[in-house]
């Protein structure tokens with residue numbers, strides 16, 4: 001049997017051993033989602049926010065072939081500055097590790113790692129979904145499938161408005177993934193609080209989230225649940241303002257023949273340019289907001305056990 005090259009940091013291990021709340025964090029947002037140095041500043045701020053809210057952060061990445069759950073300051077710094085880091089999803093995680101490679105984990109890969117370590121909650125910015133033009137490109141993120149089979153509660157600001165959101169909701173419904181808006185009826189759309197699509201479900205407290213998580217376990221349902229937490233009001237970029245920018249960025253991607261794994265990072269970078277950096281400020285605000293709700297939900301799950 002091949003032993004799993006797994007490094008759980010001492011702080012995360014202690015929290016897991018004592019049943020204390022832990023929140024998993026992805027690393028693709030650091031390597032592919034935000035520019036240097038805001039990526040490192042944000043990664044650190046997310047960890048601090050989670051600690052301030054009573055949980056232990058566990059940032060996850062593959063470093064030199066080892067699956068790291070909880071990273072020290074040096075590791076985080078190196079990852080944030082690294083260039084050409086692989087973006088790992090379910091399909092490529094094992095190959096990267098077998099070769100001794102380094103890679104950042106997407107939502108799908110982070111969920112796989114969180115489940116392995118016994119972590120119930122994962123906070124991030126946005127999940128992948130059905131891309132616009134998917135009827136031609138077939139580009140549907142592996143994140144959706146992962147949500148249907150790996151029992152982790154994912155707190156995100158909805159699905160990014162660069163996606164085809166109605167199709168994303170349809171696929172999640174087909175896969176049996178609960179999509180619950182937090183504290184409102186409408187589906188948040190990442191940079192905006194959301195006004196056009198109704199969310200399938202609604203929850204209003206971290207305890208509601210925890211109870212639903214535990215009930216899925218009791219039912220022996222394999223998948224996770226998606227909590228769509230709206231961006232704070234003062235950080236929102238209204239949908240009307242984002243719409244033409246997203247259309248433009250999508251066109252530019254098409255013109256340059258960008259597809260596959262490169263598409264989401266390209267669109268985020270292009271939207272950053274087209275908004276003069278405002279999309280990044282919004283992104284940072286919503287991730288920190290998700291870190292708070294993730295920590296609160298992890299606490300409630302821990303106290304229900």
Ligand code: PSU
Pocket residue numbers: 026028029032033034105106107108125126127128129140141142143260261262264265268283
């Ligand atoms: N949300 C962000 N920035 C990101 C991502 C999400 O604000 O970089 C990443 C996540 O890691 C997510 C991935 O899992 O994009 C989806 O990529 P794809 O569409 O190629 O599946």
Ligand code: MN
Pocket residue numbers: 139140141142260261
């Ligand atoms: Mn894709």
